[in-house]
Structures are given as C-alpha cells and as structure tokens.
Amino acid sequence: MPDAVRLADKLARFSDLWSPKIVAQFNGHDVMVVKVKGEFVWHSHPDTDDFFLVLQGNIVIQLADGEVRLGPGDLYVVPKGVQHRPVAEEEAHLLLIEPKGTPNTGDAATAAVKDAI
C-alpha cells in the first residue's frame, strides 16, 4: 500500500532549484515537486504535455505568443511540442507531472536527474 504523500513535508527536504523530486507514480508518469526561482531555459517536449500546479508563490510561463501568470492553486498544461520558459521572480513551489524519464529541459544532455524523495 503506497503511503500518503505530504507535499509540504517533501518540499522541506531539499532546497536546490529547478531539480524535480519524484514523490509518486501515476499511470507511467512521475509526480514531482520542484522549487524554482529565476529563469529556466526555453524548451519543449515533443511527446508529452507538461503539467504545472503552483503550490506556493507565483510563476510566469512564457510562450511564443504570450505568457500565463500562475499563483497558488493555479494550474496550467503546456501542450506537447509547445516552446515555453518558466520564470519566477521569487522562489515558488510547483507540482509537476510528466511521463517517466522526460528530460526537464526537453534535452537528455542537459536535464536534471530526478531522484525520488
């Protein structure tokens, strides 16, 4: 029987930025928490949508044709293949869902290693 996942407890265990930590598995996907601050790289995922739920703080998801502003309790799904760049002026905490093995930068060569916590 899997355990309940307390997202706040998981987030208290690390401080590195842009480094998603796996907290659960769901239908072949990794469910992850991540801390972000600053500007990420422009990237896209050719084979998967990209799920963002803001748990704390605020982020902007920049897109080629605009931007989406998200605060706590706001959710956004970047469709597969769509170029985007997450940006956070101050530290923000997110829940992410991606198929297992998806590189967070869209490129295996530059992707963060995703450890389970």
Next chain:
Amino acid sequence: MPDAVRLADKLARFSDLWSPKIVAQFNGHDVMVVKVKGEFVWHSHPDTDDFFLVLQGNIVIQLADGEVRLGPGDLYVVPKGVQHRPVAEEEAHLLLIEPKGTPNTGDAATAAVKDAI
C-alpha cells in the same frame, strides 16, 4: 493557447457532490475538481491508477487492508485494480486525474457524467 486554470474559481461554480468537473486535459487524461462529503461507493478501476490531491478539507481513503488520511496538500495514488472507498466527514475539495472516460464509480452504469467547466 489554453488558459490558466484557477482551481478556486472552478470550485466556486458548482455545489453538487461526487460529480467531478473537467478543468483541463493532460496526456489523454481528464484533470478534474470535485466536492465530496459522506461515503462514496467501494470500487476499483481495472485499467488505471486513481490520483487524489486534497485542495481543502480532509478525506479518508478506505482500502481493504487499512486507510489513508489526507488533508490539504496531501496526495495519494490508488494503484489500478485496488478496491477503495473515499469518505469525508465534512465537505472536502479534491483534484483528480483519470484517463478520459474513466467511470468515477468504476462502473459505467452508475458513473457521474463529467462535464467540463
């Protein structure tokens, strides 16, 4: 470009219980919010895991061999095929993710219709 989804705004639009509302699509899955209170039916989903994230309130997910207690910010994935029954003493609000067309009761004959809001 899909819109940002403000979960609180979506939850303010309805009051019926145990009737998931679709707020986004992700990799062939419906992302839904639902209000629950009382005891649901025992059921399982033979072909999919069942994703629960508590947004407000508290729930218990009863399992054959125990139970899992969840509060705000707690997440639980019921593995596919596992019998479970969600129970909430007081009204609680949840984020759910299931493949499109999954019957919430595990049985198409008794399932709620899932409308998008």
